[in-house]
Amino acid sequence: MGRHSKRAGALSILFMGLGQLYNRQIIKGCILAVAEALYIIMLLPYTLSCIKGLVTLGDTPQRMVNGKIIQGDHSIFMMVYGIIAIIVLFLFVVLYIINVRDAFKVGKNRDEKKKVNSYKDSLRNLSEKGFVYLLLTPAGVFTLFLTVVPLAFGVMIAFTNYSSPNHLPPRSLVDWVGFQNFINLFQIPSLGKTFAGIARWTLIWAFLSTFTTFFVGLVFAVIINANKIVLKKFWRSIFILPWAVPGFISILIMRNMFNGQFGPINKYLTSIGIGAVPWLAEPFWAQTTCILVNLWLGFPYYMAMMSGVLTGIPRDLYEAASIEGANARQQFFQITLPMVLFATAPLVINGFAYNFNNFTLIYLLTNGNPANNQYFYAGHTDILLSWLYKLTLEQNQYHMAAVVSIIIFVFITIISAFNYMRTRSFKEEDMVQ
Amino acid sequence: MLRRNIIELRNLTKSYNDTVVVDAINLLIRENEFITLLGPSGCGKTTTLRMIGGFEDPNDGDIFFEGTRINNVPPYKRNINTVFQKYALFTHMNVYENIAFGLRIKKVPNDEMKKRVQRMLKLVDLEGFEKRHVDSLSGGQQQRVAIARALVNEPKVLLLDEPLGALDLKLRKEMQIELMDMQKNVGITFIYVTHDQEEALTMSDTVVVMNNGVIQQVGSPVDIYNEPENRFVADFIGESNILEGIMHEDFLVSFSGRKFRCVDKGFSKDEPVDVVIRPEDIDVTSPEDADLQGVVSSVVFKGVHYEMLVESGDFEYMIQSTDMQPVGAGIGLKFGPEDIHVMKRGSDNEK
Ligand SMILES: Nc1ncnc2c1ncn2[C@@H]1O[C@H](COP(=O)(O)OP(=O)(O)OP(=O)(O)O)[C@@H](O)[C@H]1O
Ligand SMILES: [Mg+2]
Numbered sequence: 001m002g003r004h005s006k007r008a009g010a011l012s013i014l015f016m017g018l019g020q021l022y023n024r025q026i027i028k029g030c031i032l033a034v035a036e037a038l039y040i041i042m043l044l045p046y047t048l049s050c051i052k053g054l055v056t057l058g059d060t061p062q063r064m065v066n067g068k069i070i071q072g073d074h075s076i077f078m079m080v081y082g083i084i085a086i087i088v089l090f091l092f093v094v095l096y097i098i099n100v101r102d103a104f105k106v107g108k109n110r111d112e113k114k115k116v117n118s119y120k121d122s123l124r125n126l127s128e129k130g131f132v133y134l135l136l137t138p139a140g141v142f143t144l145f146l147t148v149v150p151l152a153f154g155v156m157i158a159f160t161n162y163s164s165p166n167h168l169p170p171r172s173l174v175d176w177v178g179f180q181n182f183i184n185l186f187q188i189p190s191l192g193k194t195f196a197g198i199a200r201w202t203l204i205w206a207f208l209s210t211f212t213t214f215f216v217g218l219v220f221a222v223i224i225n226a227n228k229i230v231l232k233k234f235w236r237s238i239f240i241l242p243w244a245v246p247g248f249i250s251i252l253i254m255r256n257m258f259n260g261q262f263g264p265i266n267k268y269l270t271s272i273g274i275g276a277v278p279w280l281a282e283p284f285w286a287q288t289t290c291i292l293v294n295l296w297l298g299f300p301y302y303m304a305m306m307s308g309v310l311t312g313i314p315r316d317l318y319e320a321a322s323i324e325g326a327n328a329r330q331q332f333f334q335i336t337l338p339m340v341l342f343a344t345a346p347l348v349i350n351g352f353a354y355n356f357n358n359f360t361l362i363y364l365l366t367n368g369n370p371a372n373n374q375y376f377y378a379g380h381t382d383i384l385l386s387w388l389y390k391l392t393l394e395q396n397q398y399h400m401a402a403v404v405s406i407i408i409f410v411f412i413t414i415i416s417a418f419n420y421m422r423t424r425s426f427k428e429e430d431m432v433q
Numbered sequence: 434m435l436r437r438n439i440i441e442l443r444n445l446t447k448s449y450n451d452t453v454v455v456d457a458i459n460l461l462i463r464e465n466e467f468i469t470l471l472g473p474s475g476c477g478k479t480t481t482l483r484m485i486g487g488f489e490d491p492n493d494g495d496i497f498f499e500g501t502r503i504n505n506v507p508p509y510k511r512n513i514n515t516v517f518q519k520y521a522l523f524t525h526m527n528v529y530e531n532i533a534f535g536l537r538i539k540k541v542p543n544d545e546m547k548k549r550v551q552r553m554l555k556l557v558d559l560e561g562f563e564k565r566h567v568d569s570l571s572g573g574q575q576q577r578v579a580i581a582r583a584l585v586n587e588p589k590v591l592l593l594d595e596p597l598g599a600l601d602l603k604l605r606k607e608m609q610i611e612l613m614d615m616q617k618n619v620g621i622t623f624i625y626v627t628h629d630q631e632e633a634l635t636m637s638d639t640v641v642v643m644n645n646g647v648i649q650q651v652g653s654p655v656d657i658y659n660e661p662e663n664r665f666v667a668d669f670i671g672e673s674n675i676l677e678g679i680m681h682e683d684f685l686v687s688f689s690g691r692k693f694r695c696v697d698k699g700f701s702k703d704e705p706v707d708v709v710i711r712p713e714d715i716d717v718t719s720p721e722d723a724d725l726q727g728v729v730s731s732v733v734f735k736g737v738h739y740e741m742l743v744e745s746g747d748f749e750y751m752i753q754s755t756d757m758q759p760v761g762a763g764i765g766l767k768f769g770p771e772d773i774h775v776m777k778r779g780s781d782n783e784k
Contacts (some may be wrong), residue, residue, distance in 0.1 A: 173597070316521035321534070324582075
């Protein structure tokens with residue numbers, strides 16, 4: 001290592017821009033030095049206090065003095081400021097590292113008696129080679145603040161006791177609790193039971209709702225595509241209708257249709273002597289109703305999609321199979337089903353992830369009810385996401401909600417990653433033209 | 434060699450929406466024959482084949498298989514198998530499963546199935562490809578898998594609808610020879626469809642020329658080429674000069690304003706006829722000792738020979754010759770009685 005590179009590197013570690021000045025890159029050096037000076041004078045004290053706030057989450061609670069409220073620390077705001085301060089500090093550190101590397105590199109060029117770039121050269125270099133990075137920078141900064149901040153915030157909440165009634169700013173302070181919430185989720189009986197119960201129903205729900213819509217869609221597609229069926233377009237349009245109506249309207253209509261006392265379905269069942277069915281009132285029936293309504297809303301999508309796949313299967317495949325003596329059932333199971341599955345498997349997995357989080361349907365149709373008094377603020381048809389909603393917006397149990405959302409996040413990420421890799425391999429195999 | 438008839442078509446007719454596509458055709462197909470349906474696009478070859486295979490119901494007429502009427506027999510009971518133009522392989526199965534598909538359906542025991550599939554793989558020269566995914570095979574290899582799948586059931590008749598249509602020229606030529614060998618080896622009847630007249634003439638024992646759903650001529654490749662029955666066949670098979678003429682008496686025909694001796698007979702006196710002379714049968718001579726005189730109007734080099742157009746009277750003769758004559762040269766054309774082929778007037782057989 002040569003003399004210049006060592007010295008320039010060391011100087012720029014000491015203070016930003018010094019190395020560049022040593023390398024006689026005056027303008028660049030000055031800009032960098034001013035940048036560090038500005039940061040130290042204007043932002044550093046504030047940054048440090050914000051980070052300290054993130055660590056302590058405040059220590060003066062709100063007080064009443066002579067009947068007047070004196071504002072204390074707001075733990076949640078402090079947490080957000082702390083996160084932002086860390087990001088700003090991070091950006092500064094990145095700039096610092098770039099600065100050191102630059103000084104070192106220019107110094108090395110000097111050691112090797114190469115030309116040192118003038119300020120103009122550097123600018124040109126930056127606009128030529130660094131152009132893409134320049135373009136990406138605004139988007140990168142936006143992502144940092146609009147995605148990373150909320151994400152970090154959400155994750156951090158899971159490690160605090162931010163909840164009603166004792167830890168709700170501005171009235172009271174919030175504290176770090178480490179992994180206590182995660183431990184509680186599995187150890188406190190009511191919480192553990194709720195989580196296990198809801199998680200189980202969520203999985204059953206996601207599986208059954210996807211499975212039923214997929215197979216009913218497939219059966220309808222096969223029937224409509226059969227040669228003997230006339231008025232294909234008519235049937236297709238009829239069955240696609242439920243899909244064309246905005247979902248929440250259909251769901252609310254369904255909620256009224258299935259109403260235990262006044263709903264037309266029960267009225268009709270009573271009138272023909274079968275008697276009322278507790279569609280939404282009893283746990284098993286409520287869960288069944290959810291799946292039925294979802295089936296009604298969801299199968300047209302699969303039907304439409306699989307009609308396309310079916311027409312894409314060449315006719316001579318079936319003829320080839322029929323020469324070999326395959327009957328209609330064998331043709332369905334050995335040709336139609338595998339071909340359709342290969343073509344639609346990624347969509348099925350997506351559908352599973354979608355239904356796993358199908359908040360709209362559950363919340364609008366049953367609102368999670370019927371209530372389960374052994375559960376922690378949840379009912380028999382609540383899925384994780386609707387429980388999450390109740391925990392945050394109705395019960396202010398932000399800490400537990402954060403824990404649950406981390407678990408959902410991890411689960412969905414795994415499914416998506418799996419799906420992504422599968423999809424790529426499907427493309428390579430090129431199953432159906 | 435006298436062979437038994439295996440398939441007979443009688444008055445076989447098919448129409449779609451009142452358009453007659455196959456028009457009352459009659460055809461005898463013998464055992465172990467390599468028979469080719471040849472004709473321009475849309476003439477009804479595929480439709481005929483599909484009726485034999487059992488995928489289309491004829492509107493009229495009968496199909497006999499070894500003397501039994503099979504109009505209402507479903508495809509899988511016909512002892513006939515098909516190789517489809519686009520292979521129709523099951524893309525979600527590997528090579529072994531594709532070939533074994535029918536055997537599995539028929540619940541053939543595992544070890545016998547294995548033996549039969551192996552034998553087929555050997556026949557089509559694809560040993561060691563069992564586990565390969567069919568999508569990973571080349572076009573020619575996929576074609577062979579399709580043939581193996583069709584032959585593993587040991588059918589008596591194999592239908593092949595333009596099986597080489599998707600292959601490039603070189604592979605086509607190779608596969609033509611392999612198919613012919615295969616047919617000899619397994620000793621079954623091949624009914625082959627193509628619109629490539631060269632392919633038909635190369636491979637077949639018998640060629641059936643079709644046009645507009647009507648059979649124009651049935652015969653050996655040599656017969657079809659040398660003795661076309663009508664203008665359509667003469668025109669469709671190879672290059673030819675087709676002239677209008679008058680048959681004065683047996684062995685005497687006139688055209689281009691001259692009388693010629695010929696080897697045809699059996700026409701009525703002074704019957705209008707069509708006369709075919711193949712371009713390679715015309716010799717170029719000096720104008721003095723020739724039958725006809727003409728002027729060269731164009732010359733194209735075709736590799737083995739030159740193709741020249743020669744104007745003589747109001748007809749333009751096509752001549753193939755290894756000697757080039759310059760454009761504008763006055764030359765003589767000469768041909769013998771056996772080079773003149775006389776046909777009944779009318780462009781083709783119509784109903
Ligand atoms: N399912 C059908 N419905 C209506 N018309 C049809 C149908 N199948 C075939 N045709 C018509 O019948 C005629 C003959 O078709 P065919 O497929 O037998 O021709 P081909 O001789 O096999 O031609 P190519 O060499 O192009 O394959 C065509 O005019 C075609 O449009
Ligand atoms: Mg065809």
